[in-house]
Amino acid sequence: MDYGLIGEKLPHSFSKEIHEQIENYEYSLKELNLDELENFILSKNYKALNVTIPYKQAVIPFLDEISPEAQAIGAVNTIVNRDGVLCGYNTDFGGMRALIERVGIILRYKKALILGTGGTSRTAAAVCERLGAKAILRVSRSGREDSITYEQAYANHADADVIINTTPCGMYPDVFGCPIDLSRFENLSGVIDAVYNPLCTSLVQAARERGIPAEGGLYMLTAQAVLASELFTGHEHDAVSLTNRIFDRLYFDKRNIVLTGMPGSGKSTVGRIIADQLHRDFIDTDALIVERYGAIKEIFREHGEAYFRDLESEVIRDLAPLNGKVISTGGGAILRRENVDALRRNGELFFIDRSPEYLIPTDDRPLADKREKIERLYQRRIDIYMSTADYIIDGECDPEDVADSVINGE
Helix, strand or coil: CCCEEEEEECCCCHHHHHHHHHCCCEEEEECHHHHHHHHHHHCCCCCEEECCCCCCCHHHHCCCCEEHHHHHHHHCCEEEEEECCEEEEEHHHHHHHHHHHHCCCCCCCCEEEEEEECCCHHHHHHHHHHHEEEEEEEEECCCCCCEECCCHHHHHCCCCHHHHHHHCCCCCCCCCCCCEEEEEECCCCCCCCCCCCCCCCCCCCCCCCHCCCCCCCCCHHHHHHHHHHHHHCCCCCCCHHHHHHHHHHHEEEEHHEEEEECCCCCHHHHHHHHHHHHHCCCEEEHHHHHHCCHHHHHHHHHHHHHHHHHHHHHHHHHHHHCCCEECCCCCHHCCHHHHHHHCCCCCCEEECCCCHCCCCCCCCCCCCCCCHHHHHHHHHHHHHHHCCCCCEEEEEECHHHHHHHHHCCC
């Protein structure tokens, strides 16, 4: 291959899509076991590579030259083959710094906890030092490699200002993992998670719920890729402008569009229109429940609403790792916080607000099969729909107009 990414497990990677938007070259994903790494690197059958978990330190002994920045950090994420001379660089430094600055986190005179001890944690520590942090502590389960344990972090460093996660905890497919309990830190002014898939990790969500500026690693991934591409090809870019353009496009493509609202508000109709326009898969959670467990009306009749809600939560949890989908939810999906959290892993919620007088009772909706039931249901749920929505969409237009409003975020 000419250009590509090497790592142990890469099914979650967005790097190919990013690089092929930067330059007109083919970019491949190459999974390697540790015992294959040396032979592959020394074969030199490539023009340039990116390196990811867990090989950012392991590749160093096989390189002929290492940039001063990568040498100081002790981690390489970019290798360029210059006529048989293997040169190592670290573009993660620029990517991490760009992400921190994008979020607006100030590190000068602050205490930073960096979760993890791998190559990305070394990069994060170097960025924190460059940005003037007064104290930088790496945190690990074992406490080895000049790190402290999580127990020590809770006991002795609850005054930390910034937390940066560089571990794979919370990464696809285990999208519900969270590396640390943020409630133990009352002085936080910023949280960064290097994990980019899912788009919003449990850690980032927990921070945002506390009003703490936080973001995942997609912007970092994009920024470091732009810098790596310059090393690959020798072509200079307007790095900030190109990074922003690719990030915006990628985020739009990877974000799930999640439709919420009352039974009969047109979610499924609108969802199919959006999916057709954007060439995406359409998923209806109620339809999935019927496919797996049978008619919803029969589930209610035989087992009750609580049992149905358990099935609904199970289906939604299964959808959480997916990205780039259009998802129509059942009218009561937002009643459980766990469902909202799961849907937000890779999605944003669009509430289709349609007044009850325009909602039609149907026999297949046990809680909305009569006009008076719809009226009561709307009054009980409206505040929850509003508070859980990222966007509130006027649902009283033609379905095509509603779909356009969702796509445009209006």
